[in-house]
Amino acid sequence: MLIDAHIHLDKYKENDIPTLLEEAERVIAVSMNLLSSEKTLKLSKAYAKVKAAFGFHPEQPLPSEAEENALFDWIRQHAHDMVAIGEVGLPYYLRQEKAIDERPYVALLERFIGLAKELNKPIVLHAVYEDATIVCDLLEKHQLTKAHFHWFKGDATVIERMIHNGYFISVTPDCTYEAEIKQLIKKYPIELMMVETDGPWPFEGPFDNKRTSPWIMDHSIEVIASIKGLATHEAAQIITRNTTTFYNL
Template sequence: MLIDAHIHLDQYAENEIPALLEEAEHVIAVSMNLPSCKKSLKLSKAYAKVKAAFGFHPEQPLLSDAEEDMLFEWIRQHSDEMVAIGEVGLPYYLKQEKRVDYLPYVALLERFIVLAKELNKPIVLHAVYEDAAIVCDLLEKHQVTKAHFHWFKGDEEVIERMISNGYFISVTPDCTYETEIQQLIKKYPIELMMVETDGPWPFEGQFDNKRTSPWMMDPSVEVIASIKGLTTQEAARIITGNTIKLYNL
C-alpha cells in the first residue's frame, strides 16, 4: 500500500472515491482554487486516508486581488486541517499556448512560499524546465526547504541544485514508458523521491484508456527499483518513508 503524493481527488466523481482509496495507504489531495480547497477539506474530513493540501494551480487565469486575499485568509483559517500548501507554481504549459505576463504569477508563487514558511508546511510545486530555476531562487530567498516538485522535468543544472537543497520529487506512471523520466530517476537520490498519479490525468502505454488511480503507482515503484538496483519491497519502503517524513503523516 503506497502513498499517492499528488492526486486531484476532488475531480473524481463522489462514487468513485471509496474504491480509489482502497488502493492507497494515504493520498495527498491537492487543490486548484478556493472551491477545490473546500472540497479537498470536505474529503479529508470524510476519509481518514485523505490528507488535504490547499493552493491555486498556476495553469489558469489569475485571481483578482480580492479573490486572492480571500483564498489566503481561508487557508490560514484552515491551516491545521492541511498537510501542505499546494498545488502552486508557474504556468509553463499555458505559456506555450499564449503570451502570459509571468511577473504576477511569480509574485503569487512567492506569496505562497512565504505562507508555507509562516505556517511551517511543505509546499507542492508545479514547476518544470526553466521554471524550476525561478522557483529554486524563490525557495532559497526565503530559506524554504520542505519543497515537493511534482512530475518534475528539468536540465542537469537545476536537478543538481534541487538535490543539493534537499527538495523532493514525485514520479508518475509515465516513468514506465518515458525515457526522460527514467533518466531523472537515475540521477535523483531515492531518499528524495516519492510516487504520485496526478489523477485523474490520463496515461499511455499499459495505462491507455484506463482511469487513473493509485494502483498505477505499483509499476512506477517497480521501474524505480529496477533502475536503483533494489527490490520492489525495499524501494516501496524508502519511498513511503520519504512521503511520511515530508508530510508528517
Template sequence: MLIDAHIHLEQYNDEEIPLLLEEVDAVIAVSMQLSSCERTLRLSNSYQQVKAAFGFHPEQPLLSPSDEAALFDWIRTYQDEMVAIGEVGLPYYLRQEQAMDDRPYVALLERFVVLAKELDKPIVLHAVYEDASVVCDLLEKHQMSQAHFHWFKGDEAVVKRMIERGYFISITPDCLYEEEIQQLIHAYPIERMMVETDGPWTFEGPFTNKRTSPWMMHSTLEVIASIKGLSIQEAAKIITQNTKAFYRL
C-alpha cells in the first residue's frame, strides 16, 4: 500500500472518496484556497488516512489583502491539524496565458515559506522550469530545507541544485509516456523521491479517459523500479519510507 504524496482530494465527490482511500495507506491532501482548506480539514477529521496540507494554489488570481490575512490566520489556528503548508508556489502556466507581473506571487510565496518555517512544517511546492530557481532562492534565503516539489520539471542545473539541497520531488503517472519525467527519474536519487497522482488531474497514454485514482501509482512505481534497477518491492519500500519521514507520519 502506497502513500499518494499529492492529491486534491477535496475536488472529488463525497461518494468517490471512500473508494479512493481503499487504494492507499494515506494521502497528502493539498488545498487551493480557504474554502478548499476547510473541506480538506473536514476530510482529514473524517478519514484517518487523509493528511491535510493548507495553502493557496498559485495558478489563480491573487487574494485581496484581507482574504490573505484571513487565510494565514486560519492556517495558524489549525496548524496542529495539518502536516504541511501547500500547495503554494508560482504561476508558471498562468503566465504562459497572459502577460503579468509575477512579483506579487513571489512575495506571497515568500510569506508562505516564512510561515512554514515559523510553524515547523514542510512546504509543498508548485514550481517548474525557471520558477524552480526562484523558489530555491527563497528556500535558501530562509534556510528552509523541508521542501517537496510536486510534479517537478526543470533543467539539469536546477535539478542538480535541488539534489544538493536535499529537496524532495514526486513522480506522476505521466512517467509512463513522458521522456522528460523518465530522465528526471534517472537523475534524481530515489532517496529523495515520492509518488503522487495530483488527482483529479487526468492523464494520457494508458490512463486516457480514466478517472485519476491512487491505483495509478503502481504503474508509476514500476517505471521507477525499472529505471533504478530495483525490484518493485524495494522501490515501494524506499518511497513509502521517504514519504512517511518527510511528512512525519
C-alpha cells in the first residue's frame, strides 16, 4: 500500500473513487482551479485517505484577475484543509502548441510561491526541462525549500541544482518503459523521491488501455528498487516515509 503523491482525484467518476482508494495508503489530490479545488476539498472531507492540495494548473488559459483573486482568497480561507499548494507551475506543453507570453504565468507562479511561504505549506510543481530553471530561481528567491516537482524531466545541471536544494521529485509508471526516467532515477537520491500516478492520465507499455489508479505504482517501485540495488519492500518503505514526512501526514 503506497502513497500516491500526485493524482487528480476530482477527474474520476464519483462511483469509481472508493474502489480506487482501496489501492492506496493515502493520496495527495491536486487541483486544477477554484472549481477543482472545491471538489477536491469535498473529497478530502468524504474520505480520510484523501489529502488535498489547492492550486491552478498552468497548462490552460490564465484566470482573469477576479478569478485569480477569488482562488487565492479561497485557499487562504481553507488553508487548514490542505497539505500543500498545487498543482502550479509553468505551461511547457501549452507553449509547444502555440506562441504564448510566459511572463504572466511566471508572475502567477511567483504569487503561488509567496502564498506557500505565507501559509507554511509545501508546493507541488509542474515544471519540466528549461522551465525548471525558472522555477528554481523563484524558489531560491523566496527561500521556499519544500518543493515537489511532479513527473519531472530535465537536464543534468538543473537536476544537480534540485538535489543540492533538497527538492523532491515523484516518479510515474512511465519509468517502466522510458529510458529518460530510468536515468533520472539513477541520478536522483531515493531519499528525495516519491511515486505518483498523475491519474487519470493514461500510460503506455504494460498499462496500455488500462485505467490509471494507484495499483500501478507497484511497478514503479520495482523499477526504482532495481536501479537503486534495493529490495522492493525497502524501496517502498523509504519512499512512503519520504512522502509522509514531506506532506506531514
